[in-house]
Amino acid sequence: MVDRKIISFYSNEELISHIKSGLPTLFHSSQTSTVIPFENIQGLLNDETILGNLSTIKGRLEFTSNKDLLISGFVTWKEAKEFCRSHGREIMTSPTEELAGVLAGIATSCTGERSFGFQNLRSQIVELQYVDYQGNEKKLSANKKLELAIDLTTYQNDFAPYMNFKNAPYPRLLVETDLMTGTEGQLGVITSAVLKTISYEEETYLFILLPKWEDNFEPHLEIFHAVQAFRKEIRACEFIDSNSLSYLPPEKNPGKNQDVIFLEVRKSDFEAIYENLLSKLTLINEENIFEMASGKCRDLRVSVPRAIFEVNGRMGVSKKGTDVQVTAQMFRELLSFYRSYTHLGVGYNLFGHFGDAHLHFNFMPTPDKNDFCNQELERLYRKVLEWNGSPFAEHGIGLLKKKFIAPFFTEHQKIVFRDLKKEFDPKGQFFPEGFMSC
Ligand SMILES: Cc1cc2nc3c(=O)[nH]c(=O)nc-3n(C[C@H](O)[C@H](O)[C@H](O)COP(=O)(O)OP(=O)(O)OC[C@H]3O[C@@H](n4cnc5c(N)ncnc54)[C@H](O)[C@@H]3O)c2cc1C
Numbered sequence: 063m064v065d066r067k068i069i070s071f072y073s074n075e076e077l078i079s080h081i082k083s084g085l086p087t088l089f090h091s092s093q094t095s096t097v098i099p100f101e102n103i104q105g106l107l108n109d110e111t112i113l114g115n116l117s118t119i120k121g122r123l124e125f126t127s128n129k130d131l132l133i134s135g136f137v138t139w140k141e142a143k144e145f146c147r148s149h150g151r152e153i154m155t156s157p158t159e160e161l162a163g164v165l166a167g168i169a170t171s172c173t174g175e176r177s178f179g180f181q182n183l184r185s186q187i188v189e190l191q192y193v194d195y196q197g198n199e200k201k202l203s204a205n206k207k208l209e210l211a212i213d214l215t216t217y218q219n220d221f222a223p224y225m226n227f228k229n230a231p232y233p234r235l236l237v238e239t240d241l242m243t244g245t246e247g248q249l250g251v252i253t254s255a256v257l258k259t260i261s262y263e264e265e266t267y268l269f270i271l272l273p274k275w276e277d278n279f280e281p282h283l284e285i286f287h288a289v290q291a292f293r294k295e296i297r298a299c300e301f302i303d304s305n306s307l308s309y310l311p312p313e314k315n316p317g318k319n320q321d322v323i324f325l326e327v328r329k330s331d332f333e334a335i336y337e338n339l340l341s342k343l344t345l346i347n348e349e350n351i352f353e354m355a356s357g358k359c360r361d362l363r364v365s366v367p368r369a370i371f372e373v374n375g376r377m378g379v380s381k382k383g384t385d386v387q388v389t390a391q392m393f394r395e396l397l398s399f400y401r402s403y404t405h406l407g408v409g410y411n412l413f414g415h416f417g418d419a420h421l422h423f424n425f426m427p428t429p430d431k432n433d434f435c436n437q438e439l440e441r442l443y444r445k446v447l448e449w450n451g452s453p454f455a456e457h458g459i460g461l462l463k464k465k466f467i468a469p470f471f472t473e474h475q476k477i478v479f480r481d482l483k484k485e486f487d488p489k490g491q492f493f494p495e496g497f498m499s500c
Contacts, residue, residue, distance in 0.1 A: 064104060070115040074135075074193070074253055080114065081251065082197040084489040089114040089247050091136055091163030095170065096383070097460025106461045107495055116251070117163065125149065126256060130188050133164050134254035142257075151259040154180035156298075158367055165252045170458040171244030173228045175326065175363070178289075178417040179297035182228045183257075187239045190255040195487055199253060202238035210235075212481040216474045227387055227452040228418060231470035235478070241486075246458055248496040249486040264329045265297065267359040268340065271350040272321040274304050275412065276404050279397050281345035282416070285323050286393060288339055289417050295335055298326035299417025302366055306411040309369035314362060316354070323416055324359065366413060370424060379427055382435040385463075386446050387420035387455035396421070399445060408435060420455050439466065459497040468500045476500070 069087075071077040080087070088111055093100040100113075121137035123145045131153060133142060139153075140160035146152050157167060157174035166172075168190065173182050180186070189203045208214070214235055224230030233244040242252050272281050282301070289299045303321045316322055327335050332353070340351055354362075374381045388396045400423045403410060409426035425435040443466050446453045459467050471479075479498035483490070 064109045066103075066107070066109075066111075066113060068113045068115065070118040072118050072120075074119065074199075077114075077116070077119065077251060077253075078193055078197040078199075081193055081195065081491070084195070084491050085112055086110055086491050086494050087112045087114040088493045088495070089116055089251050091115075091117040091166040092138065092159075092161055094159045094162045095460055096381075096457045097454075097462045099462065103461070111494065116165075125151070125259075128188075129259055130256045131259050132254065132256050137164050138162065139164055139167065146259055147262055150262050152262045153257055153259055154186050155183045155257075158364060160364070164257075165255060168243055168252055168255055169245065169247045171229050171233070172458075173415075173456045175298035175300050175415055177228050177415065178299050179293055179295075179326075184234065184240070184243050186258045187243065188256040188258060190239055190242055190252055192242050192250040192252045194250050195489060195491060200250075202241055204237050204239045206238045208235055208238050208240055210482075211485060212478060214478065217478045220472065220474055223450055224452060228415075228420060228455045229387075229458075230452055231454070231467060232475050244458070245482075245498075246460065246493060246496050248493045248498050249482060250492060265326050265356055266329045266332055267354045267356060268325045268327060268332070268335065269316055269352050269354050269359075270323045270325075270340070270346060271317050272323060272346070274319065275321055275397065276401060279401075281343075282321070282323065283394060283397070284343055284345045286390075286416060286419070288343060289325070290390065292335065292339055295331045296325050296327055296417070298324075299415070300324050300326075300363070301413055301416035301421065302362075303412040305409075306366045306370065306413045309373060309411075310362070310365055314365060316352075316362070324354070326359075370411065370426070374426065377426075377428065379429050379432065382425040382427060382432070382439060384421070384423045384439065384442060385454045385457050386423075386442070386451055387415075387418060388446070388449055388451035390419055392449045392451060393419040395445075395449060396451070399442060403438065406434075406438065415456075418455075443469070461495060464497055464500055467497055471500055 117136045119135040121135040124132050126132055138161050139157055142153055142164050154176055155174055156176040157172050187204050191199050191201050194200055234240045275282055289296055301323050304319050307315045307317055408431050412423050414421035427435045443453050454463055483498055
């Protein structure tokens with residue numbers, strides 16, 4: 063058993079001095095990553111790799127003259143959201159785990175429910191700063207094209223079919239800020255960022271109760287197709303199945319052995335959405351539609367993944383979850399594929415970002431079914447490759463998804479990763495075990 067070194071940084075100066083030492087380090091913040099098992103990392107990281115804690119660096123929030131939000135140091139999504147709201151503004155990204163760090167969110171290209179209405183975090187970054195391998199703080203702008211010594215033409219051509227996905231199987235590498243977005247800390251450490259904000263407008267949630275998707279997902283698909291024309295009015299279109307809801311205490315469960323889809327809309331758009339969208343659905347009875355206040359909805363939304371996490375912890379297994387996004391045309395295929403998983407004799411649940419055709423299917427295996435579930439996941443990823451879908455659209459690759467992402471990389475991507483590492487990490491000090499080493 064290796065006694066791994068852990069260092070906490072309390073200032074950028076301490077961080078810079080450590081980076082100058084060139085020691086291999088996995089920098090982290092809140093450790094909420096579902097693809098890096100921080101609790102059980104032995105054997106997945108090289109013995110000499112240090113864990114570098116950034117969550118001890120004091121955070122700061124302020125608005126720029128353009129009302130963009132400047133974040134430096136360790137700030138959680140919850141803090142950023144509360145700060146903005148107290149100034150009548152809003153950030154547009156809303157990951158379910160609000161205790162995760164905002165700068166880490168850039169490193170993982172994190173998304174969340176609001177991507178439906180506001181696209182991904184990548185499109186909300188104005189600029190950012192990072193510390194490079196020499197300990198210099200460098201600025202990157204979203205307005206400037208990424209110019210590198212390497213030719214990115216083929217890489218960009220490969221990326222093109224994924225342009226409308228929340229995240230592709232590999233980072234975008236189109237503008238300067240992409241260098242740190244979704245590269246999971248393998249090219250430097252982000253120290254500050256400027257994110258676009260919008261004026262705060264009160265929101266409300268419309269809940270729709272549905273039959274279990276395993277029995278009949280036609281009503282679900284009717285909603286999926288209907289909401290696509292309302293991306294300006296609907297900020298989020300989320301799904302939680304009856305199995306996920308069953309982990310909640312009965313008083314928190316809005317359904318009776320039913321699935322739910324809920325929509326986040328501005329209060330001022332409520333009537334219009336009801337009239338122009340919900341009342342026109344042919345497979346949903348109006349008595350199955352109701353409104354829920356934002357606080358209650360938030361509580362429900364966060365409780366589900368946390369409850370699942372706890373159940374797995376008690377069983378001593380790690381969740382075998384998917385993070386697949388497909389095109390609207392392939393969404394029926396994805397749901398049908400997930401339905402085939404429900405006959406395998408392994409517990410499961412399904413939830414996620416329905417409007418974006420991005421769902422998390424989770425096997426809840428007993429320890430003896432772990433390998434079996436992994437084989438089943440490999441079967442899914444072969445299909446996702448065939449469908450030109452994105453296998454990990456939100457939670458990143460980290461350590462746990464490396465073996466599954468490898469078939470999505472061709473020689474083009476591998477050459478670009480090698481060249482990027484040579485240019486930005488010549489000493490191999492930034493998360494050397496990350497996906498760029500696939
Ligand atoms: C219940 C639950 C719900 C979740 N919901 C969502 C969701 O809706 N959307 C979503 O996208 N994710 C979600 N996640 C996953 C996770 O919260 C995100 O991946 C998040 O961005 C990780 O942030 P963190 O602060 O915990 O980072 P960590 O887990 O500490 O680190 C994650 C990665 O970021 C890198 N990193 C961290 N800080 C920096 C930095 N300053 N510079 C460079 N690299 C850095 C690390 O090296 C590592 O590779 C969820 C997780 C849980 C447990």
